[in-house]
Amino acid sequence: MDPVSVARAFVHHTHPAAECSILGGSAGTGKATANSDLDIVILYPNGHSNYAETTRYQGWVVEAFVHTPDSMSFWYEKERAARCAVLGDIVAQGVLLTDQGAGESLQDSARRYMEKVRNP
Template sequence: MYKFSSLLTVIYGTVTRMAHDSIDQARRIVHDRFPDARGAVLAGSVAAGQATASSDLDIAILIGSGGETRRETLRFEGRVVELFIHTRAGLSDLFAADVATRRAVLQSMYATGLTLIDVEGEVERARALADADLRKGPPALDRETVETKRYGLTDALDDLGDATDPVERLVVAGFVLNAAADLLCDHHRAWTGSGKWLPRRLLEADPERGAALLGGHLHLCDTRDPARLIEAASEILDLAGGPLREGYSRAWHGVIESVATGVGR
C-alpha cells in the first residue's frame, strides 16, 4: 500500500509539474509574440488536465482593434502551438460563425480555458458571452435540411445492410455514424463536433443513444458486423422523423446540396 501511494504521489507530482510548465510556456508565447494583447486564454487538454508531453497548446488571444483576426500554427520551444487570434469585433464574428456551424469551438475555449492575461476584464466579458451562447445551444436545423439528412441516412443504411466489400462497408459506416450523430445532436439542440470532439459531444447530448451509436460503429470495425450500428442509427433516424425515400424532393438552389451535411442550405 505504501509503495502504491508513493507511486500515485509521483504520478500526481509529474502531471502537476507538466501542467505548470505548459501554462508558463503559454504565457511566454503570449508575452513574446503579443506584448500588447488585451487577453489570452489557454484551452484544450492542458486546461482540462489531460495533457501529455506531446500535447499542443491551444491559445485564444484577444488583440487591439487595429489587428488582424486569424488562426496561426507555429512551433515554440519545440512545441506545436495553435493560436486563435482575434480583435473584439473579430471575436463576435467568430462566435456567430461557430453558432451557425453548431460547434461552438471558440465559445468552449473561453468557457473552460485558463486565463493567462486579462486587461480590464476583457477575458471575463468574452467568457460571459461564450457562456450565454453555450447555455442557449445551437439553432435547430431547418425542416428541409433535416429531410435531406434523413434521406441521406436512409440511403446509407440501405447501403450498409447490403455492403459486401469490407472497405466500402467501413466507409459507409463512417457516413452513418456522422449523419446519425448530427441528427441526434439536432434533436436535443446540442452542440456537435468533429474528430475527437464528435464522440464527446455525442455522449453529452444523449449518453444512452450516443453510446449505442459509438458502440455499434466500434463493433462493426472489430467484427465487420453492421447490425448494431444499423439498429442504433435507425433509432436515431426515427427520432428525426423516420426513413425518407419516395416523396423526397428538392428544388435547385444554384449549388450542389450534400445529403451528408446539408451544404448549400
C-alpha cells in the same frame, strides 16, 4: 515547463500588447498528453488583424487564434450555425493567461454564448 507557464511565456513574448489571452484544449483543462498542443485565443482591440498561426515555442506546438471583439462575434455566429463551438469552448472553459481588463468579461460572455449553443 508546464503548459500554462509555456503558453503564458509565449503570449508575453509574441503578443505583449494583447488585451487578454486564454489557453484552451487539453492543456487548458489539465488533460495534456505528450502529443498535446497549446490552443491559445489572443484578443486585440477592433482594427487589429485576426488570423490563426501555428508555430513552435519551447518544444510545444502552439495554435494561436488571434481575434478582435468583432471577429469573435463573427466566429461565434458561424460556430453557432454549425453547432460546433470550438472557439466558444476554448474561451469559456480555458485558463486566463494574461489580462489587461477584458478577460473576465470575455469569458463570461463566452459562457453565456455556450449556453445558447447547448440549449437553442
